[in-house]
Amino acid sequence: MTGYPLYLLTRLGQFALVVFIGINIAFIVTHATPIDPVEQSIAAATQFGSTSPEAIALMRQSLKELYGLEGSLGDQYVSFWSRVATGDFGPSLSAFPTPVSTLIGRALPWTVALLVVSTLLTWVLGNLLGGLAGYYRRSKALRFAGILAMTFHPIPYYIVAFLLLIVFGYLWPVLPISGGYKMNMTRDWSWEFIGSVAAHAILPVLSLALVGLGGWFMGMRSLVSNIVTEDYVAYAELGGVERRRILGSYVMRNALVPQVTGLAMSLGSIFNGAIITEQVFGYPGVGTLLVSAVHVGDYSLVLGITTVSIVAVSVAVLLIDLAYPLLDPRVKAR
Template structure:
């Protein structure tokens, strides 16, 4: 692969990345601003609910809040103010947590979601890929056959249904694990042993609900891929030539079947910025998912827009990384 061809390929992919982000953020802007909820009137109603306020003071407050939320001026001026704020990573104040900035709320919630979903996704991908590869190569193993049946049973179950089942079992029937929050409330959020152990303990049930469903999906996908690869001529020739089965599995079968799995992993890792919305809400986990649900209920479209923009960037960066790495990892992929 020539360096110039790859450079031209990378520039095209970067241009596509910028276009996707631009379109996605614009769609989020249009959808959130199409809601009938006016954050300015919401804020004024909350302030004036318990007392009488002079009309002049209310009008001055309305003018100040419109400027604060970027809603003053014509629609074109509002749109330009919006993009200026986006470029500065400034989404304005949150309506539901006024006057805390949206960026502060997103920054607080992001590490919880990234930690939970990154670990859950990688563990589920690793277990599902390994076991699925073994099941696809050795069709006679009864244990792997049983695992395939279990995977097919878990695969169609929505992850939030499993989350509710885990909540009932380990929260009420056999209460041995914490069922709410990201850590114990009386612990300071520092890198102390007690806080880290509390975080790990509180993450067991949310992570388990995601891992069990994820393992089934990755298992079935890898088993199907390996089942197609084992029929290829080079695998049959290696078996006839007396190559060790473990060598065939690792170097001939798994290596060639991993490419689609790696693609799926990268997209899944990019999608962690969406948050496991219902799972986080079920377990009261302080991540982006819970933040997004609370923002929707409160009509806080500034916060909704902030979480959505972070999600769009995360998924787009993951896809861009796949596009840039594919020609380097797989020589069969041509740079065009």
């Protein structure tokens, strides 16, 4: 087997290995923590009254079954992977008896929408402005745009989020600063609800986009600056080809190929930024859910969110990796 089928099988094998190692690390870390979800649940249930030792023993046994903590570490490992395979991470400690999968299912669409919008907006604007700045190097407006983009780039996500919170929440309160939509609003597909969701997402998206814009801008400007010196670009200019066509068909198109790869590779770091950003703005996504789970020691919820995050980021990288040889004919799929 040669060509793209072999390339596909190789990448699928690498994907499975990455997911397997990542989930195993999450299992080891969560089991190495001193937090015992069973004892926490027993303490919470018995803090307002005395309970017989027999009842506590039965409660402990039932909770171990619920959390998959029965038997030795090897038994717990097998139980954990069986739950991962079926998408069942047991009940949540902080929202008992709601299943972890239900909580993640409620929060995941918010985070996915936030990341997709902010990532695509940043990628498109950064590459567009960077490509124009690399080709029209004497433009003062593009130089100023580059200065602004590079100013925000080294600033951490949460600092930008706090700055936006202060500016638009207190100094110029024109945008909502907390939540995913207006309180006491019916969740449906009405224009009022969609408008409220969009308004509440502006500041979280903006905080992620401002930080990520500089990286794409600088990368694209550097790529375009190298491509414009190529012979085929010089011949096209001498041949009287319109500059707009040269920029779009000869320069930007070739420069975008490595940027597509970088789009997938940046998803992991953006997710980290989304966790903090969601917490700052009280956004009802996976980030807010994860921070709350860590604070209360919700073992099952932390493990479930970590597993879903590992799989989601790995799938995104895999899809871009599989599309890369199809996008760039210069890359051989081996």
